[in-house]
Amino acid sequence: MSDILNHASRAFYEHGFHGTTVRDIARRVGVTVPALYYHHENKEGILVAVLEAAIADLLPRGEAAVAEAGDDPVRQMANLVESIALHVTVRARLAALDSEYRYLSPGVRRGYAELRKRNEELMRSVIERGTEQGVFVVTDPAEATRALLGMLQAISRWYDESGPLTPAEVADRYVGLCLSALGAPTRAGRD
Incomplete structure (x- = not known):
């Protein structure tokens, strides 16, 4: 930057x-x-x-995390959540600025919203696959996606690098929370 x-x-x-x-x-x-x-x-x-600098590597890292997990939606979700949680902790100050996009003019806001939407679509596709395979218990994948991403984005508002949790510890906890919220086995995603 x-x-x-x-x-x-x-x-x-x-x-x-x-x-x-x-x-x-x-x-x-x-x-x-x-x-x-x-x-x-x-x-x-x-x-x-x-x-744009704050979000630039989020999607490629998320895509790589999902690809690394093979065909298992639980591992895909665990990897994806880990990559997002690491992003919002390691770059907490930048990630916290995401909410400032509401002040952009409508045309500019649409362009940035498209970048955000691509990350949302990645998570939703994993949730949809997991639901289709019966490993996630979700009635509305789009709503579940918004809830999980909202929870993950909120990390940047409270995370303090001098606090008691490392980025890896936060990521591990949020993998468990997200998998539990989806009704998935939590250990399988982290082994």
Whole structure:
């Protein structure tokens, strides 16, 4: 992530989108406001770049985690949840900014929402396969997907890297929670 985006992400995390000024970002980076505008059209453009940087590797990692599990939906879900939980703990500050996308203009918001949707579709496809195979007990895969992703996204709001849990410990706990919520055997997904 560029120096601009790194400083901007800290400012957005500390003050939110509306509480952060372009002048504050420029001051943190050590450049003038016009120099900042050379790289990004406006504050919204900076937020979009931060959000895209935060989510850029989430889908490829999730896809790799699912592929690594072979044809077993329980292992696929365990791997996918682990990859998401690790993402939102290791990058908690960035992951917490996801909710700021609500401040984007409608056209820009749609583009970012598409990136988020691809991650949602990956999880839903695993849940649907597990339901079809009878290893998940779910009546509405789309609703289950939203519930699990909401629970996972919430980690970034409370996780503290100086706290008692490591990212791996959080991931392990959330794998168990998610598999339990789906009515799946929890040990099989982690062995």
